[in-house]
Amino acid sequence: MVKSFQGNFPFYEFDAFIEMSADMKGNQLHSLKVRHRYPQHSKDPRNNLPLDYSFPADGRIAQLYAMWDMLGRYMDVSQPLPDIPRLEPFRHLDPTTKAFDEAGKRGRPATYWHDLYAKASEKELKQLHGEHRQVVDAAPWGSRPDLMAQSVPGYGDSYTAEPEDVNAYGRFPNKADRFVERAEAKDASQQNKPDNQ
Structure with missing residues (x-):
């Protein structure tokens, strides 16, 4: 508490x-x-x-x-x-x-x-x-x-990617900074795809 x-x-x-x-x-x-x-x-x-x-x-x-x-x-x-x-x-x-x-x-x-x-x-x-x-x-x-995504329903759906290097947050946006898809978001999107895809 x-x-x-x-x-x-x-x-x-x-x-x-x-x-x-x-x-x-x-x-x-x-x-x-x-x-x-x-x-x-x-x-x-x-x-x-x-x-x-x-x-x-x-x-x-x-x-x-x-x-x-x-x-x-x-x-x-x-x-x-x-x-x-x-x-x-x-x-x-x-x-x-x-x-x-x-x-x-x-x-x-x-x-x-x-x-x-x-x-x-x-x-x-x-x-x-x-x-x-x-x-x-x-x-x-x-x-x-x-x-938080595990404990709050729908929270994890609000974002699916994060910076590859968390320290990139400390700089102004740079073309060299890469975002990577979160593994759990990727897994969830695969589960939600229809069978014909």
Whole structure:
């Protein structure tokens, strides 16, 4: 559940999208926006705007995909908390994560992130950060299953293609950017074809 001053709403009622804005010099800034799908139930009475949250991330568009992935895993109470530095002090407070860690499935000491930051130099941390960013940027985000399309009837029919390179969202349209058909959309279109085709 997402708890707010406007009420409590199931997480699956929120849609994520990438918002682009520009600064005074024309530089593009991107953030992940998560907005409640039914604003008539969650509008802020002070400004009449729908309930939404903004998650800025530095770097490429893939970082925003990673942020959405982390939020989805964080909100899934059947899975352990994402193994990130910010959540390490609270892992023992979540029953699912506590059981996961006690079973030895985490594969790291309880204070892994704390110890890493305490012992590593600034240079080492910068190198680790750069390596992690490369892994995130290279991840095949577009090939992951669309959970929203699986849970909301008709949602997946609204689009059938996605950028081959998710970081292409961060540029103005370019002839070199390619869109590829989503596998599940392609499979669905094949099933809907009449037998004589």
